[in-house]
Amino acid sequence: MSSVAPLEAASFKKTEHESVERRAVFGSDVSVLSEIYQPDVNLSVWNRAIDPEVRVEADALVASDPSIQKSMVIRADEAPVSLQAILPKQQYRALHADMLWLIDAFSYLFDLREVGLRLAVLDTAMCPKFHVDKVPCRLITTYTGIATEWLPHHLVNRRFLGPNAPTSLGAAQGICQPSDVEILEAGAVALLKGESWEGNEGCGLVHRSPSIPVGRQRLLLTLDFGR
Numbered sequence: 001m002s003s004v005a006p007l008e009a010a011s012f013k014k015t016e017h018e019s020v021e022r023r024a025v026f027g028s029d030v031s032v033l034s035e036i037y038q039p040d041v042n043l044s045v046w047n048r049a050i051d052p053e054v055r056v057e058a059d060a061l062v063a064s065d066p067s068i069q070k071s072m073v074i075r076a077d078e079a080p081v082s083l084q085a086i087l088p089k090q091q092y093r094a095l096h097a098d099m100l101w102l103i104d105a106f107s108y109l110f111d112l113r114e115v116g117l118r119l120a121v122l123d124t125a126m127c128p129k130f131h132v133d134k135v136p137c138r139l140i141t142t143y144t145g146i147a148t149e150w151l152p153h154h155l156v157n158r159r160f161l162g163p164n165a166p167t168s169l170g171a172a173q174g175i176c177q178p179s180d181v182e183i184l185e186a187g188a189v190a191l192l193k194g195e196s197w198e199g200n201e202g203c204g205l206v207h208r209s210p211s212i213p214v215g216r217q218r219l220l221l222t223l224d225f226g227r
Contacts, residue, residue: 022153022203033109033191036137042153042193042205050143050187053094058143058219061092062121066217070119073226076107079115086119095143099221102189106139106223114226122209123217130175131161132204133194136225140190145218147184150192150207155180161206175206183210 024043025035036044061068074082079100089096099119107115122145130151140148160175184190195204212218 020203022205024150024152024205030105030189033105033189036109036191036193039199042200042203043150044191045184046189047185048187048189051094051098054098055144055187057092057095061087061095062144062217062219066121066123068119068121070117072117074103074115074117075226076103076113076115079103083117102139102141102221103223110137110225112226116224116226118220118222118224120220121217122220123212130156130206130208132206133192134196134204135194136197137194138192139221139223140184140192141188141221142184142186143219143221144186145216146210146212147186147188147218148190148207149181149183149210150205151176151180152182153203153205156206158202158206 021040022042023040024045025032025038025041026045026047027035028047028049030046030048032046033044035041070086072082072086083096083100083103087096087099103115103117106112142148155176157175192205192207193200193203195201197204210218
């Protein structure tokens with residue numbers, strides 16, 4: 001009991017950054033992604049109706065290559081050729097087209113010549129601790145499986161981020177209450193504003209990888225700023 005009380009008391013003491021408003025926005029139209037440019041938005045989510053064929057091909061990719069881990073920097077104007085090297089269009093037409101569309105949209109939205117891409121099949125939590133990304137903004141979508149967990153800004157006690165961040169919901173009393181944890185929908189396209197976005201220092205979206213049940217996997221795509 002004595003170890004819990006200080007954490008509960010600390011949660012009522014807001015730092016300067018914790019008192020700054022940040023909000024998440026959601027929409028069924030792709031235009032919601034541009035809301036990430038609003039100063040008080042640190043999460044913008046397009047809850048899209050993903051093409052069923054994309055889901056089928058995502059499941060097929062997981063089944064055929066359960067250890068796939070691909071990372072590369074792609075020039076926006078050379079994306080079709082670069083992506084072909086890691087995801088053959090002949091085998092994954094719909095998934096390939098969807099990823100190309102996301103690369104194009106991401107590079108257009110942020111006026112990027114290059115995009116950092118990661119495509120991975122995961123059977124364990126890649127980043128199990130709550131954390132913020134030291135990037136301007138990251139696109140995340142989970143094609144199949146359990147999607148990313150995140151915390152509303154006003155419910156986060158950032159003193160417990162970093163090495164001391166809990167990895168389980170039951171141990172989350174320092175940074176948040178277990179009931180505060182939100183989870184994105186599979187297929188949703190999310191823009192997570194990070195610590196390197198100008199004016200967002202100390203307000204990056206807090207998130208973590210989900211726990212994955214034994215025998216299950218997720219297919220994750222992330223896009224980052226190149227140049």
